[in-house]
Amino acid sequence: MLEECGLEYKTHLMRLTEGDQFTPRFLEISPNAKMPAIVDNDTGGDPVSVFESGAILLYLAEKTGRFAPTTALGRKELNEWLFWQVGNLGPMAGQYSHFRNYAPKGESYGLKRYKGEYQRAMAVLEGRLEGREYILGEYSIADMISFPWILIAKAVDCPLDGFPNLVRWRAAIKDRPAVRKAVDLCRENRNHGQTAETNNVLFNQDAGHFRKG
Ligand SMILES: N[C@@H](CCC(=O)N[C@@H](CS)C(=O)NCC(=O)O)C(=O)O
DSSP states (O other): OHHHHTOOOOOOOOOGGGTGGGSHHHHHHOTTOOSOEEEEOOSSSSOEEEESHHHHHHHHHHHHTOSSOOSHHHHHHHHHHHHHIIIIIHHHHHHHHHHHHHSOTTOOHHHHHHHHHHHHHHHHHHHHTTTOSBTBBBOOHHHHHHHHHHHTTGGGTOOOTTOHHHHHHHHHHHTSHHHHHHHHHHHHTSOTTOOHHHHHHHHSOOGGGTOOO
16 A cells, blocks of 8 residues: 555564564554554654554555545445455454464364355455456455455465456456565565474464563
8 A cells, every 4th residue: 555655664574473563662553463553654743653454554545545435335335345354354364374384283173164264255255356346346445455365365275266356356456566566575574584483472372462560
């Protein structure tokens, strides 16, 4: 979205396997200790921080007036598909990729459950894209938030065979110069020093990480 809107930005490398997400400064910005999160210094006043990808995209759409419909009906549809991604495609795909990559061998219940949920979400999106170029007709933040989990489908053993609308939609988005820049940036910064030991920081979190005192 930052690239699409031509907004200036600076990225910060978060070493999640070393616990950068639990520093007091980062928790002030992102109390759920997850990325993405942004700080907007261009507000004409105090800096504004935003966490959660859906909230960030809405904030930037409102700031720039771009990539979001303006009619009441259009906003309703935007909210439906943003909430859908945040509650369905995102977490199901995230859990699927966790169980696929990190669950102890031989434990298949979680893998089967989340693979099914991920593919179910794909089928829902496939249906929505029937007769529509993009989720809301025109390209919007609803597409931006769902694209990354469809981009990686084949790489996580869920090829898009039988989903012609997803194939077409994925290719059109992947071809956008702004998206190419963002995907390259992500590749450059991925998996710094991830080992079984450092994965403990990532995957064994509980309330103790957030309890004060
Ligand atoms: N619902 C959140 C999910 C964020 C999320 O899970 N982020 C992962 C990286 S993709 C993270 O920061 N993980 C660090 C951790 O779990 O400690 C959003 O969409 O912003």
